[in-house]
Amino acid sequence: MxxxxxxxxxxxxxxxxxxxxxxxxxxxxxxxxxxxxxxxxxxxxxxxxxxxxxxxxxxxxxxxxxxxxxxxxxxxxxxxxxxxxxxxxxxxxxxxxxxxxxxxxxxxxxxxxxxxxxxxxxxxxxxxxxxxxxxxxxxxxxxxxxxxxxxxxxxxxxxxxxxxxxxxxxPDRAGFVVNFLLIPYLLSAIRLVEANLATAEDIDTGMVEGCAHPMGPLALADLIGLDTTLFIADTLFEDLHEPQLVAPQLLCDMVTQGKLGRKSGEGFFSYAKK
Ligand SMILES: NC(=O)c1ccc[n+]([C@@H]2O[C@H](COP(=O)([O-])OP(=O)(O)OC[C@H]3O[C@@H](n4cnc5c(N)ncnc54)[C@H](O)[C@@H]3O)[C@@H](O)[C@H]2O)c1
The missing domain is CATH 3.40.50.720 (NAD(P)-binding Rossmann-like Domain)
Structure with missing residues (x-):
């Protein structure tokens, strides 16, 4: 940044x-x-x-x-x-x-x-x-x-x-405007993968082709960085205590394994290292 x-x-x-x-x-x-x-x-x-x-x-x-x-x-x-x-x-x-x-x-x-x-x-x-x-x-x-x-x-x-x-x-509160709306959406996409209900590719295609988003939620989480996404989710949860802000175990595990998204070369998708 x-x-x-x-x-x-x-x-x-x-x-x-x-x-x-x-x-x-x-x-x-x-x-x-x-x-x-x-x-x-x-x-x-x-x-x-x-x-x-x-x-x-x-x-x-x-x-x-x-x-x-x-x-x-x-x-x-x-x-x-x-x-x-x-x-x-x-x-x-x-x-x-x-x-x-x-x-x-x-x-x-x-x-x-x-x-x-x-x-x-x-x-x-x-x-x-x-x-x-x-x-x-x-x-x-x-x-x-x-x-x-x-x-x-x-x-x-x-x-x-x-x-x-x-x-x-x-406002000076967790998530400001955009992350307050965005993070629960990203976590919901991760929960779908975690529960084996849809593939990462299909989730992202759904939002790109069905809602005209320029990028799907999982590619976006990879771009933001999974460690940053986790940190923001934890901070939002600490402040707001809403269940949809609890970080999925899959996200925690990926961060522990060093799968941080684009910056590490691997997240929900794989990236050639720059
Ligand atoms: N990644 C995003 O999409 C995104 C979007 C908006 C805001 N942010 C915020 O921007 C900030 C940085 O995020 P990032 O993803 O670029 O992180 P990053 O870890 O990729 O980069 C942080 C940089 O800060 C440098 N640094 C660390 N300690 C320093 C110090 N004491 N003095 C000088 N440099 C130091 C590191 O060497 C590193 O290059 C965070 O506060 C994050 O929440 C990130």
Whole structure:
């Protein structure tokens, strides 16, 4: 997600600094962005000029100090609350501009909780992008308890005017709008496979051909990542206690076995490793 967000921002002319936790991850992230841009260039979605400018707008670093003068930081690290707390404390410390905004791409952690570990809760906001970021236009904007109207308006303008995205306002509770509706649907599809009531292929064909969805629920779960899907389901269940949010055993088992969907090469479907 971080690579996609960085690519989209850089493609729209913004100067972007990408921070990773180690050198290997930094190289992998840079490679992911370059490959995505090469695909866009190869299919004539962007010109050679945009390709060159986009790469020119990107800087890669392991040092949070590279962010001191940033106007907006979008955190997209793994969905682990303690890790996000650490990163938010660090970002709050290094950002020097008074009105700098600290945003999170979290899928399920409350923005008010992230804001509470900073000295700038009025300038902390959720900016929830969708995967793949260069393709999907939606961005959910989530205001925490202390987020100011000015912050919400600034990120709304950033998303719609600078990135040409479609922002919607979503409540600061588990699942926001889209995952609250989507996750029970994905879990229901997994329950059908688990109970041997239908094949993964037939379930996905049903939703693609019968409901004109661009992708079936199991391919979508693979794309999101089965570990991320499980984490979001567990978080939603913890908050809302609804039976349809209990993660199916099959999903838990696949995650334990390292079958995480596209990123691991195997999930409900198999993928050639990139
Ligand atoms: N996968 C999706 O479809 C999706 C969609 C919307 C939002 N999200 C959210 O986006 C976030 C990232 O999800 P993802 O699927 O891209 O996860 P991922 O595990 O693929 O990527 C996380 C990246 O963060 C890096 N990282 C970890 N700790 C770091 C640190 N302390 N400093 C800098 N970098 C660090 C990792 O090296 C890794 O490259 C999560 O909060 C997730 O809930 C995911």
């Amino acid at each position: 971080g690579a996609g967000i960085a690519e989209v921002c850089a493609r729209h002319g913004l100067l972007v600094t990408v921070i990773e936790r180690d050198a290997n991850a930094l190289v992998a992230g840079e490679e992911r962005i370059r490959k995505s841009l090469e695909r866009a260039l190869g299919s004539n979605k962007i010109t050679q000029g945009v390709f060159d400018d986009t790469l020119g707008n990107l800087t890669f670093s392991l040092d949070y100090a590279a962010l001191t003068q940033s106007d907006l930081v979008i955190e997209a690290i793994a969905e682990v609350e303690e890790l996000k707390f650490e990163v938010f404390r660090e970002l709050d410390r290094v950002l020097e501009k008074d009105n700098a905004i600290l945003a999170s791409n979290t899928s399920s952690i409350q923005i008010s909780r992230l804001a509470s570990v900073t000295q700038r809760p009025d300038r902390v906001v959720g900016l929830h992008f969708f995967n793949p970021v260069p393709v999907l236009r939606l961005v959910e904007i989530i205001a925490g308890e202390a987020t100011s109207t000015d912050t919400v308006e600034r990120v709304r303008a950033f998303a719609s005017e600078q990135l040409e995205k479609k922002p919607i306002l979503a």
